[in-house]
Amino acid sequence: MNIDAAGMHFKDLNExxxxxxxxxxxDRCMGQRYIGSGLTGKDIVIHGTPGNALGAYLDxxxxxxxxxxxxxxxxxxxxxxxxxxxxxxxxxxYAMRGGKIFVNGDVGYRAGIHMKEYKEKSPVLVIGGAAxxxxxxxxxxxxxxVLGLERERPVGKFCxxxxxxxxxxxxxxxPPDDLSKRIIVEKAANEDMxxxxxxxxxxxxxxxxxxxxxxxxxxxxxRPDSKNPYRQLYTQN
Amino acid sequence: xxxxFLYPDHEVVRNPQRCxxxxxxxxxxxxxxxxxxxxxxxxxxxxxxxxxxxxxVSLCPTMALKIVKTDHTFKENANWTGxxxxxxxxxxxxxxxxxxxxxxxxxxxxxxxxxLINASQVTNPSIDPLRxxxxxxxxxxxxxERIERDQNGEIVNNLxxxxxxxxxxxxxxxxxxxxxxxxxxxxARAARELGTLYNTGEGxxxxxxxxxxxxxxxxxxxxxxxxxxxxxNAGAAVEIKMGQGAKPGIGGHLPGQKIVGDVSRxxxxxxxxxxxxxxxxxxIYSIEDLRQLVYxxxxxxxxxxxxxxxxxxxxxxxxxxxxxxxxxxxIIAIDGFRGGTGAAPTRIRDNVGIPIELxxxxxxxxxxxxxIRNNVSIVVGGSIRSSADVVKAIALGAxxxxxxxxxxxxxGCHLCRSCQTGKCNWGIATQEPELVKRLNPxxxxxxxxxxxxxxxxxxxxxxxxxxxxxxxxxxxxxxMLRGIGLNEKExxxxxxxxxxx
Numbered sequence: 001m002n003i004d005a006a007g008m009h010f011k012d013l014n015e016x017x018x019x020x021x022x023x024x025x026x027d028r029c030m031g032q033r034y035i036g037s038g039l040t041g042k043d044i045v046i047h048g049t050p051g052n053a054l055g056a057y058l059d060x061x062x063x064x065x066x067x068x069x070x071x072x073x074x075x076x077x078x079x080x081x082x083x084x085x086x087x088x089x090x091x092x093x094y095a096m097r098g099g100k101i102f103v104n105g106d107v108g109y110r111a112g113i114h115m116k117e118y119k120e121k122s123p124v125l126v127i128g129g130a131a132x133x134x135x136x137x138x139x140x141x142x143x144x145x146v147l148g149l150e151r152e153r154p155v156g157k158f159c160x161x162x163x164x165x166x167x168x169x170x171x172x173x174x175p176p177d178d179l180s181k182r183i184i185v186e187k188a189a190n191e192d193m194x195x196x197x198x199x200x201x202x203x204x205x206x207x208x209x210x211x212x213x214x215x216x217x218x219x220x221x222x223r224p225d226s227k228n229p230y231r232q233l234y235t236q237n
Numbered sequence: 238x239x240x241x242f243l244y245p246d247h248e249v250v251r252n253p254q255r256c257x258x259x260x261x262x263x264x265x266x267x268x269x270x271x272x273x274x275x276x277x278x279x280x281x282x283x284x285x286x287x288x289x290x291x292x293x294v295s296l297c298p299t300m301a302l303k304i305v306k307t308d309h310t311f312k313e314n315a316n317w318t319g320x321x322x323x324x325x326x327x328x329x330x331x332x333x334x335x336x337x338x339x340x341x342x343x344x345x346x347x348x349x350x351x352x353l354i355n356a357s358q359v360t361n362p363s364i365d366p367l368r369x370x371x372x373x374x375x376x377x378x379x380x381x382e383r384i385e386r387d388q389n390g391e392i393v394n395n396l397x398x399x400x401x402x403x404x405x406x407x408x409x410x411x412x413x414x415x416x417x418x419x420x421x422x423x424x425a426r427a428a429r430e431l432g433t434l435y436n437t438g439e440g441x442x443x444x445x446x447x448x449x450x451x452x453x454x455x456x457x458x459x460x461x462x463x464x465x466x467x468x469x470n471a472g473a474a475v476e477i478k479m480g481q482g483a484k485p486g487i488g489g490h491l492p493g494q495k496i497v498g499d500v501s502r503x504x505x506x507x508x509x510x511x512x513x514x515x516x517x518x519x520x521i522y523s524i525e526d527l528r529q530l531v532y533x534x535x536x537x538x539x540x541x542x543x544x545x546x547x548x549x550x551x552x553x554x555x556x557x558x559x560x561x562x563x564x565x566x567x568i569i570a571i572d573g574f575r576g577g578t579g580a581a582p583t584r585i586r587d588n589v590g591i592p593i594e595l596x597x598x599x600x601x602x603x604x605x606x607x608x609i610r611n612n613v614s615i616v617v618g619g620s621i622r623s624s625a626d627v628v629k630a631i632a633l634g635a636x637x638x639x640x641x642x643x644x645x646x647x648x649g650c651h652l653c654r655s656c657q658t659g660k661c662n663w664g665i666a667t668q669e670p671e672l673v674k675r676l677n678p679x680x681x682x683x684x685x686x687x688x689x690x691x692x693x694x695x696x697x698x699x700x701x702x703x704x705x706x707x708x709x710x711x712x713x714x715x716x717m718l719r720g721i722g723l724n725e726k727e728x729x730x731x732x733x734x735x736x737x738x
Contacts, residue, residue: 014536033529038466038537053533059466061368072520075533078465094463097505110519114460118505138515140506162267165510227510228493236658237324237583 576619
């Protein structure tokens, strides 16, 4: 089903999406918020610019954006996939607990903040360009990969502050020089490269780039030094 | 090291003539205070480990035990009290932030105790709730601005989703993780029987408790633990936690030792990992951003659930509430600075925030002045200790109250304020299976039901005495209150007259 979203209120648009069948194509999308919020079993293609909280609480649908997305894309998503051919705003993938987000361009501040995981359920956020500051802040689980393609540096400041789980892979010649002392940074090992290769392959398949050229670089992995970062902070009173 | 020695606050007193060395106290104490000396056939106690929870006292078959406050003392000093000195020693020894639990115990004024309730005499007859109908039902949610009619003159139902409570008392947020499975089960079952709601707190909802969904408020906090579509739709309402009275402005850290088994699965974080709730929601820096979260939750729940926004009572609470009332939220919950907690930095708990009585009065007045009082219902907590507090809160303008410390007391909590250790001997604030099973949900839920029924009857008696027969007629009826021992400014903020006026 095709929906022309020009001038449409988000509530009307989202009602139509919910009422539609599995396949939904939205044309002339212009800032409507909450598209795909909590949806299961949909395949949504968006032309234009969806508004904030695209795919919030997404529970197993595919959303493809031909354009840019705004803030809080995939907020607290549980399952499914979001593909963005352009860039995505602040807090992309906030508190994701499952599923995948692939962004061809850049993401804003605080992407991947407080991502989680539990056993085999582990979210993935792949960024082709660069991420703003505070990438992976409070990260409790999951995988973030930043490729930094054609960018000077892959991440902004304070990458991974408060991180206590999960992993961040950065494609770069040298890791950021302002990392917290609580983060262990190493060159990606073989088992890390296997994970990276899997998602780079998927990334290149979606956005059409040269897998070999992307992988022909050094990768670093950031991990927290403890899953109990605050244990030493307190005195029982 | 001598310099680190702190004499215990409490001493275990054992009556040797009564003690039969049955070792019940030893088995019951998770803090390992009691031990048995086989050679002497005597029970011994290590006072340094005692938290004064009364578990041993309550279970001693011969009443041989009591816990007393020590008379060991520093040289008296009104400025440097023994407590202050000890806290300083602790920090000098460890470099740590002082961590406490349960509500602010400091002797700040309790305004509930300085408000007196009216009663009818002669001109307006009082009502006997045992004989006459008395309405304690409350509906929470946005109320329509006007009655709408269709072209046939029929009334159009323009009411947005409401919560219906048989009694204006709900159990406020306590997460699974901070309290036990059995504590949650007790609260859920009691809420269903009472026709009210309990609140999951920010730790998600255990799959066993989805059956209580009509009596469940599901909470979304900055850590987003356990939040997903089924969870959101499992609740009768969704609460966004912006703040907590015990620790306004800061987040929470549930230590990894409590993240075990089902708690880990329910929160969706690995076992043993700290559960960290950041201080702010990182997608909310303004009322407009709050509105975005409110509506993303409404979209995810098809506009079928009221959305509650919970804030801590802080200095600008009236202005903040005014913003919240315009954010699309249906209910504002305000948590006062005496509200409980499973763990909070002592200095924050004891020094940040304001009393709920003043916050409630100023919020209600502000929303009335701005003509937006009916945009939202107001729920207050932190701390409501009795039916009289409930009546006073409603007369000051609340639609309903939240209780949590009171509910825990009903479950057996003795307010030893040691929740943060995870060794609750009463099976409430712990995840250790041996301790959790001490709280029987059959007994726990029955005691909660008893408590609320007793309060409900008292509320009816008090309302009847005033000649008022419904919560709705009491709400915001400040003429039913008079102040005692308050200054002019306090009376002005509370909007009440002085006793005798």
